[in-house]
Amino acid sequence: MGIEVIVEGLTKSFGTQTVWQDVTLTLPPGEVSVMLGPSGTGKTVFLKSVIGLLKPERGRVLVGGVDMVNSPERDIYEARKLFGLMFQDGALFGSLNLFDNIAFPLREHTRKKESEIRRIVMERVEMVGLLGAEGKLPGEISGGMRKRAGLARALVLDPQIILCDEPDSGLDPVRTSFISQLLIDLNAQIDATMLIVTHNLDIAATVPDNMGMLFRRELVAFGPRELLLTSDEPVVRQFLSGRKDGPIGMSEEKDEATLAREQVGGHSLPTAPRRVAPQLEPSPGLPPRQAVQRRRARVLAMWDQLPAATREAVQAGLVPAQGEPA
């Protein structure tokens, strides 16, 4: 099972620019979480801070007893081996074929024999649906295939935590649906804790167990997917409905005058009840996701604190535990 990631009071600045402050959340073990936010709100900076590649000024990120912000560098280096990181563009070496790209972390970080490396690489190549393409160079394949190769490479060291930076960027809607299904299938197969950064509303609506959103240098919300999908928070509603009207503007935030004009002009967010799309299921033939029952117990434990609309959405999607009435 994947391990929990606890983020406490995290603040990151570059010079005088604060990217976000006092971010606190827990990525539950083995569950899939998505971090949303308009461009430039610091989602990538957040991923890099979780894995210890960037140093926040304040706060902690606890991963299996190691603080990825404040522990000695050698402990952070060791803990980083628990992670698999998938970058936006796949970050592949252009001169190496897909096989050698995917084998790279194994050759770099382990002393495994070539025969063992081949077995592991081919297993991951199959998992991401790239069998037959392993001899190609990154420049000879499509963007979607490069992303899948990047994902295969993130998987070779058997990570317990997988971080994906915009797995949909540059992909058409059909390829994005395939990537969404692949992420859920992976979660069913390896039960890793996953954090996905994206702007994509389809991924947000159908993939995660939990969602969070960064805006105006704060974590606006983080919780079960139904909490954000039914949220009345204007910024969350605007983002999830993909509309122009609301607090998010072209340069992230609208100024007060623009917001006041919109209100006078009668613009408002839709009031119709929102339908929460069902979460994707693993593909036929794969095991059920182990995270589902764990999440169910977790959400029921916070039942009293959830708004009525969220409870309704949770109830609509709850699969009864064995032996329990529906």
Ligand SMILES: Nc1ncnc2c1ncn2[C@@H]1O[C@H](COP(=O)(O)OP(=O)(O)OP(=O)(O)O)[C@@H](O)[C@H]1O
């Ligand atoms: N190494 C760095 N040095 C200085 N500023 C940086 C650095 N990395 C990121 N930033 C700044 O931090 C802010 C957040 O950047 P980040 O890439 O995390 O945003 P994002 O939410 O991932 O955006 P997008 O959705 O467009 O990818 C930006 O203003 C960016 O310019």
